[in-house]
Amino acid sequence: MRKKSLTLLTDGTLFRKENTIYFENKYGKKPLAIEGIYDIYIYGNVNISSQALHYLAQKGIVVHFFNHYGYYDGTFYPREKLISGDLTVKQVEHYLNKEKRLELAKLFVFGAIKNIEHNLVKFKNKYKFNNELKRLESVKKITEVMNIEGIVRAKYYSLWDETLKDEFKIVKRTRKPPKNEMNALISFLNSRLYATIISEIYNTQLNPSVSYLHEVGTRRFSLALDLSEIFKPIYVDRLANRLVKQNIIKKSHFRDDLNGMLLTDEGMRLVIKFFNELLESTVKHPKLNKNVSKKRLIRLECYKLIKHLLEVNKYSPLIAWF
Secondary structure (H helix, E strand, O other): OOOEEEEEOOOEEEEEEOOEEEEEEOOEEEEEOHHHEEEEEEOOOEEEOHHHHHHHHHOOOEEEEEOOOOOEEEEEOOOOOOOOHHHHHHHHHHHHOHHHHHHHHHHHHHHHHHHHHHHHHHOOOOOOOHHHHHHHHHOOOHHHHHHHHHHHHHHHHHHHHOOOOHHHOOOOOOOOOOOOHHHHHHHHHHHHHHHHHHHHHHOOOOOOOOOOOOOOOOOOOHHHHHHHHHHHHHHHHHHHHHHHHOOOOOHHHEEEEOOEEEEOHHHHHHHHHHHHHHHHOEEEEOOOOEEEEHHHHHHHHHHHHHHHHOOOOOOOOOOOOO
């Protein structure tokens, strides 16, 4: 059975009865086919019994929680079943070694920039970040790498804005809270992508808390932030662009809240539907010579990173060919 992500958008209760997980809400009680669930995304106010969590942990099902604004809150991360002491040592070693860490940080940003350039071509703009890429080669500090990424993003958003309708221009990237519709859409999708990457990392031997571009910190899976730099342009930005330009997402799908802008419940449902469809869509992989889902590309990126850490193959970030 092919496993799929489960999204819960309504308030309710998740509980276990014998060897079945049920979700009960105002519409009734529904059994969940646990063997067909890959991970769970909870947006509603959902109570979960300890027995249900225990069962989900046994099955290795990651559960992601989002607040009522639709933004990521945290993850129930079951005990890792694929843990590798050797890889963990190598991961930490690459973080502690300044040159090794800098090399990976640069590669994540290089991949992000190349995917941003690829997007601009799709948006009918041929701008190239040649100066920024040249600077990236010579910088010696992680903060300088981050600064280059920030400069590229700011220019990219201004170029993207030239192709958007006035009511959906980014203007300036704002996050907590987002100040307009496109910022709200991007932030919502970024949260969903981040959680998706956490699920993929869980299903590898990587430790999600050891990262290279983003600083290691408490209470966050910073490796998912590193990997998201590569996938945000080709998943989040492209989808946001398509939803707006094809008039799928409209101004009526947003609401004002606390001096910011948020998606309505219906808006969230629509965006999640199209995001899931995007992840399930397939592309012909040039090296594997077969069709793989776009969700699978995230796992493959994890595997490439593992080979780099174990010094089997040098890491090369995914640069979109599709």
